Amino acid sequence: MADEDAPDTGTRSIGKDQWVEQAAERIDNRPVAKLRRRLVQTPVQWRVLGIGALALLFALVSPTDYTTRVAFTVALYTLLATGLNVVVGWSGLLDLGYVAFFGFGAYAYALLSSEKFGLHWPTLVSVPVVVLGTALLGFLLGLPSRRLSGDYLAIVTLFFGQIFVSIVNNGDRLQLSLNGHNVPNKPFNLTGGPNGVTGIDPLSLFGNKVHTITGYYVVTVIVAVVVMLLLYRLRNARSGLALRAMREDSLAAEILSIPVPRLRLLAFAIGAGIAALAGTLFASVQLSVFGSNFDLPFLVLMYAAAILGGLGNIGGGFVGALIVAVLPEMLRTPSTGRALVYGALVVFVALRLRPWGRLAQYLIALIATGVLVRLGLAAFGTSIRPRATGLAGLTGALVPHLTKSVSFGNVAFLTLIAGGLGLTLLRPKWRPVAAGVVSFIGMLAWENRLAEQGSITRQLLVGAALVAIMASRPQGFFGIKRVEVL
Amino acid sequence: MAQFVQLVVNGLTLGSLYALIALGYSLVYGVLKLLNFAHGEVYMIGSFIGYGVLQVLGGSASPSVPVGILLPLLMLVAALGAGLVGVAIERFAYRPLRQSPRIAPLVSALGTSFFLQATMLLVVGARIVRYESEKLIDVSSGIHAGVLNISVMRMMVIGVSAVVMIGLNIFMKRSKLGKAMRATSYDPEAAQMMGMDVNRVVMVTFFLGSALAGVAGVMSGLVYNRVFHTMGFVAGLKGFTASVVGGIGSIQGAMAGGLIIGFAESFAQGYVSTTFYDVVVFVVLIGFLLTRPRGLFGVPELKKV
Numbered sequence: 068m069a070d071e072d073a074p075d076t077g078t079r080s081i082g083k084d085q086w087v088e089q090a091a092e093r094i095d096n097r098p099v100a101k102l103r104r105r106l107v108q109t110p111v112q113w114r115v116l117g118i119g120a121l122a123l124l125f126a127l128v129s130p131t132d133y134t135t136r137v138a139f140t141v142a143l144y145t146l147l148a149t150g151l152n153v154v155v156g157w158s159g160l161l162d163l164g165y166v167a168f169f170g171f172g173a174y175a176y177a178l179l180s181s182e183k184f185g186l187h188w189p190t191l192v193s194v195p196v197v198v199l200g201t202a203l204l205g206f207l208l209g210l211p212s213r214r215l216s217g218d219y220l221a222i223v224t225l226f227f228g229q230i231f232v233s234i235v236n237n238g239d240r241l242q243l244s245l246n247g248h249n250v251p252n253k254p255f256n257l258t259g260g261p262n263g264v265t266g267i268d269p270l271s272l273f274g275n276k277v278h279t280i281t282g283y284y285v286v287t288v289i290v291a292v293v294v295m296l297l298l299y300r301l302r303n304a305r306s307g308l309a310l311r312a313m314r315e316d317s318l319a320a321e322i323l324s325i326p327v328p329r330l331r332l333l334a335f336a337i338g339a340g341i342a343a344l345a346g347t348l349f350a351s352v353q354l355s356v357f358g359s360n361f362d363l364p365f366l367v368l369m370y371a372a373a374i375l376g377g378l379g380n381i382g383g384g385f386v387g388a389l390i391v392a393v394l395p396e397m398l399r400t401p402s403t404g405r406a407l408v409y410g411a412l413v414v415f416v417a418l419r420l421r422p423w424g425r426l427a428q429y430l431i432a433l434i435a436t437g438v439l440v441r442l443g444l445a446a447f448g449t450s451i452r453p454r455a456t457g458l459a460g461l462t463g464a465l466v467p468h469l470t471k472s473v474s475f476g477n478v479a480f481l482t483l484i485a486g487g488l489g490l491t492l493l494r495p496k497w498r499p500v501a502a503g504v505v506s507f508i509g510m511l512a513w514e515n516r517l518a519e520q521g522s523i524t525r526q527l528l529v530g531a532a533l534v535a536i537m538a539s540r541p542q543g544f545f546g547i548k549r550v551e552v553l
Numbered sequence: 554m555a556q557f558v559q560l561v562v563n564g565l566t567l568g569s570l571y572a573l574i575a576l577g578y579s580l581v582y583g584v585l586k587l588l589n590f591a592h593g594e595v596y597m598i599g600s601f602i603g604y605g606v607l608q609v610l611g612g613s614a615s616p617s618v619p620v621g622i623l624l625p626l627l628m629l630v631a632a633l634g635a636g637l638v639g640v641a642i643e644r645f646a647y648r649p650l651r652q653s654p655r656i657a658p659l660v661s662a663l664g665t666s667f668f669l670q671a672t673m674l675l676v677v678g679a680r681i682v683r684y685e686s687e688k689l690i691d692v693s694s695g696i697h698a699g700v701l702n703i704s705v706m707r708m709m710v711i712g713v714s715a716v717v718m719i720g721l722n723i724f725m726k727r728s729k730l731g732k733a734m735r736a737t738s739y740d741p742e743a744a745q746m747m748g749m750d751v752n753r754v755v756m757v758t759f760f761l762g763s764a765l766a767g768v769a770g771v772m773s774g775l776v777y778n779r780v781f782h783t784m785g786f787v788a789g790l791k792g793f794t795a796s797v798v799g800g801i802g803s804i805q806g807a808m809a810g811g812l813i814i815g816f817a818e819s820f821a822q823g824y825v826s827t828t829f830y831d832v833v834v835f836v837v838l839i840g841f842l843l844t845r846p847r848g849l850f851g852v853p854e855l856k857k858v
Binding site for chain 1: 790
C-alpha cells in the first residue's frame with residue numbers, strides 16, 4: 068500500500084507549498100488584474116482621450132440640465148485639479164494662492180468682456196490675454212520666494228489669496244487716504260465689491276455664442292483634455308523631467324545644474340495660467356463673479372480633489388474632481404445623504420470587522436449604547452420623536468431624533484470627534500466595542516445635526532479627508548509614491 | 554500728535570496679540586520645523602471658549618464673580634482648552650506624518666484648519682458673538698485726552714502680553730522643560746539620545762503655543778468684541794507674518810515681529826487706507842522675504858547634504 072503515500076504527481080491536486088508558490092501567478096490571472104494591466108499598458112494619451120470621449124458622450128445622454136451642470140462642475144474641477152497637480156504634484160510647491168489665480172482669471176475676463184466698463188473683447192482675444200497675464204502674475208508672486216523653502220511660498224501664496232479676496236470685496240471704493248488727502252478724489256469702483264461683476268459676455272467661439280450649459284460642458288471637457296495632453300508632453304520633455312527631479316531632491320537637482328529657481332517659477336506660472344483658464348470658463352458660465360467664490364473653502368476643496376485623485380498623476384485630477392463634485396450633490400438632500408452615510412458605514416463594518424466575533428462585539432456595543440441613550444433620555448423626561456419612514460424608520464427605532472434641540476446634536480458631534488480620535492489610540496482588542504459606541508454617537512450626530520447641514524457636513528468631510536489621507540496614503544488614490552531621501 | 558499716540562497705542566495692542574500668536578508658530582517651528590497652519594484656528598477656539606465661560610458665569614451684564622477674578626479665569630480656562638486642542642492637533646494630524654515628505658503635514662494642517670472652522674460653524678453658527686466687555690468695565694475708565702482714548706482693556710492686553718512673554722522667556726531659559734525644548738529644537742536626534750522624551754517635549758511645545766493663542770483669543774474678544782468662526786484665518790496669517798519678520802523659531806523675534814506688524818497695520822489704517830491695511834502687511838512680509846529672509850533675529854539655516 069506504499070503507492071497511496073506517494074505524492075500525487077498529477078495536476079488534479081497540488082501540495083500546500085506549490086499552492087503558495089503559485090499565488091502570485093493566480094493573482095495575476097484574475098480578471099481584475101488583467102483589466103488593470105491592460106489599462107496601465109494603454110498610453111496615457113489614449114486614456115485621457117478615452118475618458119474625454121466618454122465625457123462628451125455623457126452630454127448626449129444627460130437626462131436633465133441639473134446633471135449636465137454637475138458634469139460641468141466635474142470638468143471644471145478636473146481642469147483646476149490638473150493645474151494644481153503641476154504645481155503641487157510635479158514640482159512639490161505648496162501653492163495656497165491657487166484659487167486667487169482662478170479668481171484673478173475670472174475677474175480679468177469679467178472686466179474685459181462685460182457691461183462693467185463696456186469692454187466686449189472677443190473671447191479668442193480676451194482668454195489668451197487673461198491666461199498669459201495671470202501666468203505673469205504667478206511668476207511675479209513666485210519671485211520673492213524662489214530661493215526659500217516651500218513653507219514660505221505656502222504662506223506668501225496663502226496671504227496673497229486672502230489679499231485677493233479682500234481687494235475684490237472692497238474694490239468698489241478704491242481710495243487711499245494718504246496723510247488725510249484722498250487719492251483719487253472719488254472712490255474708484257473696479258470690482259463691484261460684494262455685488263461682484265455681472266452681465267459678463269458668454270463665450271463666443273468662431274462666431275457662435277455658447278448659451279447652454281451643455282455647450283459649456285463640451286467646451287470645458289475639450290479644454291481639459293487638450294490641457295492634459297499638453298501637460299503630458301511637457302511631463303516627458305526636458306523641463307518635465309527636470310521638474311520631477313527638482314521635486315525629488317532640489318539640492319541634488321541643483322548640483323546637476325538644473326536651474327531650480329527658474330523651474331519653480333515656471334511651474335508656478337503654468338499652474339496660474341491653467342487656473343486662469345478655468346476662471347474664464349467659470350466667469351462666462353456664471354455670467355457673474357463674486358469675491359466669495361474664491362475663498363478658503365474652495366481652495367481646500369481643490370486640494371482635496373488634487374490629492375484624492377493622486378498627486379503627480381495626470382488623470383488623477385479627474386477622479387478627485389468626480390468625488391469632490393458629486394459627493395456634495397448627494398449630501399444635498401437628507402434622504403440620499405442618509406443612504407450614503409449608512410451605506411458607507413455598512414461597507415466599512417463588513418470590510419474591517421472580519422471575524423464574526425468582532426462583528427458581534429461591534430453590534431452588541433452599538434445596540435447597547437442605543438438602548439442606554441434612550442433610557443437616559445427617557446429618564447430625563449425628554450420627548451423623543453422617532454422618524455417613521457423608509458430607511459429612517461429602521462434607524463429611528465434606535466437613534467433618537469430630537470428636532471427641537473440643536474445643542475443635543477452639537478454635543479453628539481463633539482463627542483463623535485473625541486470618540487473617533489480616541490478610537491485610533493485604543494488597543495486593537497477594544498476597537499470593535501469602541502467602534503460600536505462611536506458609530507452610534509455618529510448616527511446620533513448625523514440624525515440630529517449633520518443631515519440638515521449638508522454644506523457644513525461637506526466641509527467637515529473634506530477637512531477630515533485631507534488629514535486622514537495624508538496619514539494613510541499621502542500620494543492619493545492613484546498618485547505616484549514619493550520617496551524622500553534623507 | 555494725539556492721533557499718532559493713539560495709533561501707537563492701537564499698534565501696541567494689536568502687536569501684543571500678534572506677538573502671542575506668533576510665539577505659537579515660532580515655538581512649534583523651532584522644535585519640529587513645521588508650519589502649524591491650524592494655529593489661527595486654535596486662537597479662534599480659545600476666543601469662543603472664553604465666550605462660553607463668560608456665558609456660563611452669568612454673561613457680561615451680571616457676572617457671578619467679580620471682574621478682577623473673572624478676566625484671569627476666562628484667560629486661564631481658554632488657555633487650558635486651547636492648549637488641549639493644540640495637543641490633540643499635534644497627536645492626530647502631525648505626529649503620524651513626522652517621517653513624511655514636508656508637504657504632507659502642511660496639507661494635513663490645511664485640512665485640520667478647515668475642519669475646525671467647519672466644526673465651529675456647525676456648533677456656533679455663522680454669526681458674530683460679542684463679549685460685550687463694555688458692560689464689564691466702564692468705557693469711561695482709562696485715559697482720555699482729546700481724541701486720545703486708551704481704554705483699560707487695551708492697557709490690560711499690553712500688560713498681560715508683556716507678563717506672559719517675560720514668563721515664557723524665563724521658562725525657556727531656566728526650567729528643565731524649557732532647556733529640553735531648546736535642545737530638541739537644536740538637534741532632535743541628539744536630544745533623544747541624551748534621554749529626552751521628544752514626544753513629550755513636542756506635546757509641551759504645542760500646549761504652550763496653543764495656550765498663548767487661547768489667551769490672545771480671549772483678549773481679542775474683550776478688546777475688539779467680535780468673535781466669529783473665520784477670525785482665526787487672518788489672525789493666523791498676521792501672526793505667521795510676525796514670526797517670519799522676527800525670524801521664525803526665535804522667541805524674541807516673535808515678540809519684535811508682532812509689534813512691527815501691529816504698528817504697520819495700525820499706521821496703515823491711520824495714514825494709508827482703512828480697508829487695504831492687509832495689503833501693507835503683505836508688502837512688509839514680501840519686503841522682508843526679499844531683503845532679509847531669515848528675519849530680524851533668525852539664524853540662517855544651513856542645509857546639510
